[in-house]
Amino acid sequence: MPNSITNRGLTLTLTLVKLPALKDVGEEIEQLAHRCSHWLSDDELARIGRATLPGLSMRQRLVRLCLRAELARQTQMAPEAFRFDYGTQGKPELRRQQGGPFAFNLSHSGDLLLVGVIRAEDDGTGKHNRGLYLGVDIERKRTNTDINAIYRHYFSAPEQAYLASLDNSLKRDAFFDLWALKESYIKATGRGLAEGLQSFAFDLNLASLRQKEGFTQFYQGLEPKMLAREPNCTQWQSWLGHIDSDYRLAVTLGAEDKVSVEVMLNQRPLQSLLGEYQS
Structure with a gap:
């Protein structure tokens, strides 16, 4: 049974990122992705490696890098710190010990990527985001x-x-x-x-x-x-x-309860989002 969340300070941030076309990545983006690739876990790299269509492997790499960069921006953690589990239908979620005050999801269509993060103020119990x-x-x-x-x-x-x-x-x-x-x-x-x-x-x-x-x-x-x-x-x-x-x-x-949520939409250039966390 999940624990209750508080009904204060919930913010839903929707971040849109324009991705390069599958056949139009370019050297600058390839170099940027290479510099950030150490963020990715072995299981992410394995999933990316199974892509067979031209350009799809790089597209999937950029999606995972953008997700990690956006989670880092929301939590002040390092992009490489996150570890994910996957539901029976493949939905990613943070491992329980990394629960944090948020839930997230992502979607992409055409060349647009959408990352959604819901944040709640910490109530001191560490249980507010469950559920x-x-x-x-x-x-x-x-x-x-x-x-x-x-x-x-x-x-x-x-x-x-x-x-x-x-x-x-x-x-x-x-x-x-x-x-x-x-x-x-x-x-x-x-x-x-x-x-x-x-x-x-x-x-x-x-x-x-x-x-x-x-x-x-x-x-x-x-x-x-x-x-x-x-x-x-x-x-x-x-x-x-x-x-x-x-x-x-x-x-x-x-x-678990009806909550009031502030919805915010941001649009971030790919280079800006990933470049913010380069070592």
């Missing part, structure tokens, strides 16, 4: 995706009905909004697709639009509604933000 579940997802609106085939097969009945009611000019945006939200939830639970995409639903009609720096549109007041099973005691809340006309991101946070 935090965070999932983030970033999606690029793709014009060649057959959205009708996907949502009719994978989405819940209420979501299918909602999308079917929309004019075609609105449906694609709404589909990717829901897709990002659903991905963020199944990543937060750590169960991945084993969660069953039809077992829960988001209602975009319940979203309230708010002004938020860094977003063209930002919505809150969303939470997944369980349909196929009894809900557990975890309290879920989600946010949806449009970065521009193509990219949107979604975040889902679970906690």
Whole structure:
């Protein structure tokens, strides 16, 4: 049974990093990645080494380096100090002895990487972060995706009905909004697709639009509604933000109690983020 967290000082930081294209890394980035490679653990290097597509190995290396650099920035620890465990569906988390006052998750789409970190003030017990579940997802609106085939097969009945009611000019945006939200939830639970995409639903009609720096549109007041099973005691809340006309991101946070969260979006150049922690 996880310990309770405090309801004070929760900050959710979303950091966007533009990655070089798979075939356009360049010598400067290669040298930077090489100088930072000592941050990575043996298991990370093994995972990276299994990549076979051209450029994919370097992309995965840069993703892991950016994650470590962002965690270091949030915690004041050295990037190489972190050790990770992985859930049954591959979700990374810090080993328990490194628990710290945060939870994290990451996602990338196209050439954009998103790292989400939720932080809570230390209440002196060392237990305040237990029971935090965070999932983030970033999606690029793709014009060649057959959205009708996907949502009719994978989405819940209420979501299918909602999308079917929309004019075609609105449906694609709404589909990717829901897709990002659903991905963020199944990543937060750590169960991945084993969660069953039809077992829960988001209602975009319940979203309230708010002004938020860094977003063209930002919505809150969303939470997944369980349909196929009894809900557990975890309290879920989600946010949806449009970065521009193509990219949107979604975040889902679970906690034992309803908590108030300040959401912040930062955009960091790759060279700046990694260069800050070079020895």
